[in-house]
Amino acid sequence: MRYIAIMGIVSLLSSGTAHAQTVVGEKAAVDRFLDQTYPALDALYKDIHSHPELAFAESRTAARLTEEMRALGFEVTEHVGGTGVVAVLRNGPGPTVMVRTELDALPMREMTGLPYASQVQADWNGRQTYVAHSCGHDAHMAIWVGVAHALATLKSGWHGTLVFIGQPAEEAIGGASAMLKDGLFTRFPRPDFGFALHTGPAAYGEVHYRPGVMDANVDDIVITFKGRGGHGAMPQATVDPVLIAARFVVDVQAVISREKDPQDAGVVTIGAIQGGSAGNIIPDQVVVRGTIRDFDTGVRAKLKAGVERVARAEAAMAGAPDPDIAIGGQSADAVINDPALTARIAPIFKAAFGDKAVQDPRPIVASEDYSQFVNAGLTQSLYFQIGVYDPARVAAAAAGGPPLPVNHSPLYAPVPEPTIRTGVEAMTLAVLGVMGKP
Numbered sequence: 001m002r003y004i005a006i007m008g009i010v011s012l013l014s015s016g017t018a019h020a021q022t023v024v025g026e027k028a029a030v031d032r033f034l035d036q037t038y039p040a041l042d043a044l045y046k047d048i049h050s051h052p053e054l055a056f057a058e059s060r061t062a063a064r065l066t067e068e069m070r071a072l073g074f075e076v077t078e079h080v081g082g083t084g085v086v087a088v089l090r091n092g093p094g095p096t097v098m099v100r101t102e103l104d105a106l107p108m109r110e111m112t113g114l115p116y117a118s119q120v121q122a123d124w125n126g127r128q129t130y131v132a133h134s135c136g137h138d139a140h141m142a143i144w145v146g147v148a149h150a151l152a153t154l155k156s157g158w159h160g161t162l163v164f165i166g167q168p169a170e171e172a173i174g175g176a177s178a179m180l181k182d183g184l185f186t187r188f189p190r191p192d193f194g195f196a197l198h199t200g201p202a203a204y205g206e207v208h209y210r211p212g213v214m215d216a217n218v219d220d221i222v223i224t225f226k227g228r229g230g231h232g233a234m235p236q237a238t239v240d241p242v243l244i245a246a247r248f249v250v251d252v253q254a255v256i257s258r259e260k261d262p263q264d265a266g267v268v269t270i271g272a273i274q275g276g277s278a279g280n281i282i283p284d285q286v287v288v289r290g291t292i293r294d295f296d297t298g299v300r301a302k303l304k305a306g307v308e309r310v311a312r313a314e315a316a317m318a319g320a321p322d323p324d325i326a327i328g329g330q331s332a333d334a335v336i337n338d339p340a341l342t343a344r345i346a347p348i349f350k351a352a353f354g355d356k357a358v359q360d361p362r363p364i365v366a367s368e369d370y371s372q373f374v375n376a377g378l379t380q381s382l383y384f385q386i387g388v389y390d391p392a393r394v395a396a397a398a399a400g401g402p403p404l405p406v407n408h409s410p411l412y413a414p415v416p417e418p419t420i421r422t423g424v425e426a427m428t429l430a431v432l433g434v435m436g437k438p
């Protein structure tokens with residue numbers, strides 16, 4: 001018995017080593033492929049970066065990806081859920097694996113000063129705005145095409161079906177459910193496994209993951225405070241919605257500091273106040289927009305109720321009409337990573353990236369509607385992050401130096417090489433990790 005047990009350990013160890021060797025070999029193959037193709041991915045990244053498009057208006061972006069994927073031999077369907085793209089490659093019997101990228105950019109002005117910085121403007125909620133890829137979705141798209149190209153090139157090393165999807169409107173929340181409603185899981189091969197990645201302000205070369213909760217629940221806030229407009233010199237004849245909105249912005253933070261258990265994570269941010277036209281006119285109404293993030297359904301319900309109660313109370317205190325309140329019109333659940341799939345992929349990342357493969361102790365407070373795919377049945381899913389900055393800069397920031405621009409900062413600027421290379425390596429290895437092998 002003892003001998004058999006020892007033999008068992010020996011064979012386990014040697015199969016672990018063989019597995020690591022396979023990963024190292026696959027990574028070397030991906031690297032050889034990238035040495036040939038990286039300049040094209042860099043050009044694609046910079047082209048998409050300088051032509052950003054807003055949620056559900058990603059026509060040029062979708063057309064560009066369609067062209068790339070058709071050239072790789074994928075069967076591409078456009079206009080899935082609006083501007084969404086679905087690209088399928090069948091390569092014999094085996095698992096069906098979905099890889100997602102987002103297509104959309106943000107309504108903001110890029111201030112990076114990079115030679116390929118965006119100068120684009122577009123209409124957003126009836127206003128003209130600058131548009132910028134300040135969340136890194138442009139890098140995700142270049143990586144997505146790179147992974148598709150790598151897997152198509154290494155076709156003799158795996159069996160199965162690839163379903164590569166380009167999702168519109170991740171930032172606005174809604175693109176994932178639009179694709180699902182348009183038959184993503186019925187018109188196309190239904191995925192057994194799902195993967196997505198996101199760039200973030202860590203050191204390039206690093207791959208971050210965790211089992212279970214990866215990011216936060218999100219609910220948006222749109223509140224219209226109604227007053228009665230009039231002359232700024234005669235406030236007694238008006239009900240001032242600017243003052244009501246200002247009080248709300250301050251008082252709503254007490255929901256976080258006084259009502260939520262301090263041990264629970266949660267944030268309420270008011271990011272936009274819109275109202276008024278001149279300094280001497282009290283307007284009729286003010287619109288306040290914000291976001292609520294948390295990791296727990298109980299906390300979520302408490303924060304939503306608290307935000308609503310404070311808004312109504314502020315209006316009542318000012319003798320104003322009840323405000324119009326929409327909370328969660330754009331919402332998404334936390335992204336949950338399947339523990340079994342995470343445990344399967346983590347050793348692959350470790351073998352490929354060593355110490356730069358990091359299991360994060362805590363989830364991130366960002367949110368995203370990739371969770372819609374998971375909740376629609378794609379439970380064997382892993383969503384991971386890759387870093388974008390020079391490790392020396394990350395170390396300096398950690399030591400109290402200049403802070404790193406985070407996603408959605410006008411200064412967010414991933415270093416293309418090696419960020420894109422690491423993304424292609426990590427995602428290709430993850431997909432190969434679940435595919436059938438010859």
Ligand SMILES: [Zn+2]
Nearest residue numbers: 135171407408
């Ligand atoms: Zn974003």
Ligand SMILES: [Zn+2]
Nearest residue numbers: 135136137198
């Ligand atoms: Zn994003």
